[in-house]
Amino acid sequence: MLTTPAMALRFEVLARHNRARASRLTLPHFEAQTPLFMPVGTQGTIKGLTNDQLEDLDCQIILGNTYHLALRPGADLLDSMGGLHKFMNWPRALLTDSGGFQMVSLLHLADITEEGVTFQSPVDGKPMLLTPEESIQIQNKIGADIIMALDDVVKTTTTGPRVEEAMHRTLRWIDRCIAAHSRPNEQNLFGIVQGGLDPRLRDICLKGLVARNLPGYAIGGLSGGEAKDAFWRVVAQCTAGLPEDKPRYVMGIGFPLDIVVCSALGADMYDCVYPTRTARFGSALVPEGVLKLKQAAMATDFRPLDSSCSCMVCKRYTRAYLHTLVTKEAMGSQLVSYHNVAYMMQLSRDLHNSILEGRFAEFVQSFLQKQFPEGDVPEWVCSAMEVAEIDISMCCAPQSRIAKMQV
């Protein structure tokens, strides 16, 4: 077992409901509350929203994509300017990913070897290599509060020996990441649990990462098209296998329903482009699900997006007015983005506070009832809630009725 690495965070569980926890995560730049959704800032900005707006919306940790930031403005430039915090003038916390996932998903001809991720430079087509060392060095220059290890990530739909190879490599790479990390007192290196959908592989990876005694852990390799029933089981296994007293981050999760389920199973942090991306298509997040503002019916709907939302957009504007904006004006998507981020941050607060105040089960029930007024809660959610030991029977219509509806 390696010696305890330095940590730059404090994680205190304030309250529990079975597996769910409400916690305080103290990072160098900010004290956050979990469960927490972290909006994705890609280039160091969240699609059109100003820093003041992000603070008004109670955003606590923002994600930056290392791949994009290393290209523009560049890691050395950020370093010379005192890091990404100073560059974008964001006073709260930042998290950067390793850059590996984006490369594999964005770049043609990206390939993974023991050395690292090889790819063609998007600038001039030259062959390039991102090693675990380099990923960490770049992230050290960017300066985020939380940095992610470079992992060997495979699609969840992949089967066969490749999955096992990736999991073992991830464990070898974590040691290289730890060795390369030059700022452990200021930045927290999170390891990422891989292993596809195979519980045996996940277990090996869990044990290996836990043995490294990292400040925090992520559950990776999900939200890539796998069946929901497989998805929740992996999350459940991982949260059970990760230490109680460290934060758990499920990467790439952004559907409100998924966040509620994962929180019930004991996860703490989430990130996804979904809320801001879907805003650009005119879709607003509401308790009932998704409101498609471009639909003609919205033109005569004079209600706010969400009558329970207290954000600036819901207090000022009607669906009808927003409908006329989203189809034509940039301001339309900006306003819907604003609301969607507000929605996700309200969800985060609701999760944290309901656990803290001992009413988490009621919150989950009420959430599901609004999303599934007909009682057609998906099977996988029911199974997951059973494991989380939260009674949602009152949200589910009798099986026979559901069967009739599905016909």
Add this chain to the structure above:
Amino acid sequence: MEFAVGACSGGARVGSLQLADGVQVETPGLLQLTQKGLPATIPPDMLLDLHPDARLCQFTPLHFLESPLSLIVARAGGIHKLSSLTGFGMVAVARDMLAESSNGEESSNSVETGQPIVGPEKYMDVVNACKPDLWVSLPDDVSPWVDEKRNRLSVDRTLKWLDQCLSLQNAEYGNRCLGVVVGASSVEERIRSAEQTATRNVAGFSLGGFGMGEDVAHRDLVMETVIANLPEEKLRHVCGLGLPEEILQAIGRGIDLIDSTYPFTLTKAGYAMTFPLYMESAPSSLEKQPAVEELAENGSDSAKINLRSVAYRLDEDQLVTGCKCYTCQRHTRAYIYNLMITRETLAQTLLEIHNTYHYLEFLKAIRESIKIDKFNEFRNWFTSKRHESRVLSRRAEEL
């Protein structure tokens, strides 16, 4: 609506404009452009604190002609409520300035037929539904080089429509009409239009048919003529001008309200306004100004900097040193440069905030010069600085 003229200097004057809901602004004042009631990229929660003078917006009723917007604005109870801009003065103008600056379309006449796309009844339906603080009557706008016959028709028709609009206006809101004076480049027709319009019971006047590519020197003459035939004590508005020199020229002729596309067009093209605002600039800010030749190399000049230029990649200064706008108080040129080249919409928002703020400061500097009776001095100083830098830029380009 109340308007009172204050100090004068040269042909320029300051004034005090009082609108509903306690909105009070000093003139000459700038109208911020909006699209369907909201700015292009400045979010509504940032408008109130944008600048102390940022209290006037313009919009065009032409956007609200068709359903569903026509129904939506009526249902909301007017443009202020629709766009949630209570505390702002909203002025309805008949030209879609944002579209014009984007793609050169004049929207009160159809591009295809040259005939108006809306008549006074429909126009006033929308104006009354919008309930603006001030509204411009529906003009028959023609281009500056139109023939005599068409020009005469334009003057006659505009007067006829003014009368119709006035008869259709919502009585309980009192007098909020700005009668449009047309006449294109014909001094004769301009006088006729001005004299006739002045006999109507309007709150003020809007000088139409400018900013359409007319000769600038001739515009000055025409404007002077029109103003000479309008009552002193009523408001004067002009639409369609842009550049600082054009603003100065119009104010020098006695204009009180201006809407300008300049902040918006600069923003769209990735520029930040940087021209100096005061004759006695602080020495430190003068030192910081790079040589004009250097600016020319990156597509900038003494009035604006090109944030798409790699010259700003490492520049940790504010857009304008000492500027108190939101953007300059929080962000560097390097950050904005990065937002521009990564095509983030936040770049536009931050630039629009700064450019609007800077132009509002420009208007404030103008007003201050009028109050101390140094308007002509200010104008001469400003235009000579611009001329000098243009000559130097051109030389730099030639080298």
